[in-house]
Amino acid sequence: MTLNCAVLDDHQDVALSMADWSSLGGSVEVRSVQEHFGSEEEVAAAVGDCEILVVMRERTPFPASLLDRLPRLRLLITSGMRNASIDLEAAARNGVTVCGTASNSEPPAELTWALILGLARHVVAESGALRDGGPWQSTVGADLHGRTLALLGLGRIGAKVAAVGRAFGMDVMAWSRNLTEERAAEHGVRRAGSLGELLEAGDFVSVHLQLGERTRGLIGAGELKRMRRTAYLVNTSRAAIVDQEALVAALREGWIAGAGADVFEEEPLPAGHPLRTAPNFLGLPHLGYVTRRNYEGYFGEAVEDIAAYLAGSPVRTLAVPS
Template sequence: MRLRCAVLDDFQDVATTIADWSPVQDRVEVTGFTGHFATEDELAEALAPFDIVVTLRERVPFPAALFARLPRLKLLVASGMRNSVIDHAAAAAHGVTVCGTASSPTPPVELTWALLLGLARGVVHESNALRAGGPWQSTVGADLHGRRLGLLGLGKIGSRVARIGAAFGMDVVAWSRNLTKERTDEAGARLAASKEELLRSSDFVSIHLALGDRTRGLLGAPELALLKPTAYLVNTSRAAIVDQEALLAALHEGRIAGAGVDVFDIEPLPAGHPMRTAPRLLATPHLGYVSEDNYRTYYGQAVENIEAYLKGQPVRRLG
């Protein structure tokens, strides 16, 4: 009898075609779910018949209560090697092995620049106007060359964003609590004197911090008020780093030029969510990690994880 494997949030319906599942197909039956389960009750009911679950990023929480409702579950595979929404202690207590995969920092870097450039040059607005027979040119683009790019965070993603900013001829500055001059020098950036100084002086601010107790709500109303009225904010990291109500207020009141956002407090966004209609907002549905190469890695290594587990030798264990 084959084990049953569920693949969650397979929105594009590519999980079973973008990777080779043949190494396990004689022992595992794979079912992809192209929709999102909004509640724990819906998720528990859907996953009850499955022995293995593959989940993407940190969209679907796996708390102790959910593990208790899934007695058949034996293997949980998450993309990436860190997942803050899985209760690892509860997984162990219920005999569930948790494994991860590699994840490339390149796709979120590229999306960061897609959002930043889209904001600076009014790409969506001008494209929509052109298609609708509207005015020929109605915006004046913001220049990048010679402007200041402020980076909150200079890790694997932030450092790559910094190098591209420098290639555009931007003045790149960076800040995080433990950031050093040596690290900024390596990335071709300058160390900002403080978070506040970075916010006040930057023309573009991009967030590249991990979400934790020290970064949750890092940018609230007081911090957003420091931004220039001509400044743009980009967040491809985690929504909770920015006070969402404060950001919406700043956008509606025109206190910043605009924002590019790829992450939200609720995902997928409900139909009536205010982020769907906010002015001065360029928003994408959490596409930062969504690329062909990353998906090949996620699902390809998920297959490897399943095969190793079936051999009794789990790899890439988390927790």
């Protein structure tokens, strides 16, 4: 019997070219889905015939209500080894095995610097003016050397961002609830005593925390107002860590100099979302992990996950939290 497999949210239509799906032989028929489904009804209608689904991070959530509508589903593969939008208990209850893949931390760290540099040197505005015949040199850039890079989180990605900041000659400091003096010192970083201290000191504040109950809405209006009016905020982690309404207000009212983000609470970002027209905002369509090396790893290991499952020995399974 041939099993049906769909790769969801393959916006660039590259999933089938990034791995050798033919190695699965005739046992699996794979199709790529480029459009994003906005409702559970749309997902169920489009892929209800599938025994296998491959999903990109948290683009399409899989709560219990959706899993209950997919009785044929037996294997759900996510890029990365964490996906907060999959209800693992519901998956287990429905007999669905959930597997993951490796994920490199370098690409999101690199994109963080694309946003920081783009904001600091007004790259988009100056490039647009050059293309459109606008004014020659209309902005004055912000320096990195000698300025303070303030990191919320010093995990795998935050540590890589810190190393680049040090190479630029920046004073790097970090804070998170669990950050120790020893880890900060290990990465040549000063440990801030509190979130407020970090925000008040940072010229560039970059978010690298995991989203959870303690970090959801961590940066609200009060926190944004504690930042310097000349400071920039960058978020390549999870949108919900920063209150989106407060961020729009901060940009429109000049609480901060600008902001960059690669993550949004609703993706794709709706056409009329206020961030699309907010002043001094540099936004990208969640490209942090989108590189050839990452995609070849994701889809290559997805093929391995499928083969292992069909052989009766699933690998890289995501366990139900204890």
